[in-house]
Amino acid sequence: xxxxxxxxxxxxxGTCNQLAYNYPRxxxxxxxxVEAKKKAKxxxxxxxxxxxxxxxxxxxNTALTPPYSVLVDTxxxxxxxxxxxxxxxxxxxxxYSKCSPIITDCVMAELEKLGPKYRIALxxxxxxxxxxxxxxxxxxxxxxxxxDRVMKHKIYIVATNDRDLKRRxxxxxxxxIMSVARGKYLIERLPDAPEK
Ligand SMILES: [Zn+2]
Numbered sequence: 541x542x543x544x545x546x547x548x549x550x551x552x553x554g555t556c557n558q559l560a561y562n563y564p565r566x567x568x569x570x571x572x573x574v575e576a577k578k579k580a581k582x583x584x585x586x587x588x589x590x591x592x593x594x595x596x597x598x599x600x601n602t603a604l605t606p607p608y609s610v611l612v613d614t615x616x617x618x619x620x621x622x623x624x625x626x627x628x629x630x631x632x633x634x635x636y637s638k639c640s641p642i643i644t645d646c647v648m649a650e651l652e653k654l655g656p657k658y659r660i661a662l663x664x665x666x667x668x669x670x671x672x673x674x675x676x677x678x679x680x681x682x683x684x685x686x687x688d689r690v691m692k693h694k695i696y697i698v699a700t701n702d703r704d705l706k707r708r709x710x711x712x713x714x715x716x717i718m719s720v721a722r723g724k725y726l727i728e729r730l731p732d733a734p735e736k
Contacts (some may be wrong), residue, residue: 601714603694607638609671610718611686613700614650617661619720627664631699634718641695644689646673646682654681683708690715697727710719 622676631639635646643665651662677685683705690696690712698709699718706728709717717728 544578553720601694601716603714604697604716606635607640608635608697610639610641610699611698612641612647612665612670612688613682613686613698613702613705614647614654614658614661614704615702616699616718616720617647617651617664618658619701621660621664623720623723625720625723625725627667628669630725631718633728635697641670641699642673643670644673644685645681645721646677646685648672648682649680650682687712700726 560637600614612627617627620630627641631641637708648662648665651658651665654662670722673689677688683702684703686698687708690709692700694714697716697718698705700706700709701719706719709715718725719728720726
């Protein structure tokens, strides 16, 4: 009898231990599965981002609100002329909102220096509807000027087709880039996390 009792007790304890041992393991397994599912879901969301309308990008940079201030560079103006696009309307078609093209002193000086080949671009730049920004720096090199401005104030979109300038701007969070594509302008979001 004593033997039987001990045997039963041991069996019960054994079962309990096994349950206690199994339970958290099962729980962890479930947790792991849930995490994996969450992760998979997260990955799906990340993959979906490029399909979302580019205009949604602006929700990340609260300093950027319509009417958008667009710093236009020399190169963007010449591409606009080549593609026979109208600066302001093409810009508004791209951003679905009011925009204000901005011409800095150095961009204007660059265009003046480039000669007769850029006379139409220069004429567009001189349009009195656009905002003009005074430059304090020496020389007419506009790239450094534009980079400097967007580093200090996150209120601009930079419009350029220059590969080097685009690369520099992409490193600055919260600054969208506009470029001339076939028959229209494109707006590009940054690959890194924009500032909030
Ligand atoms: Zn400048």
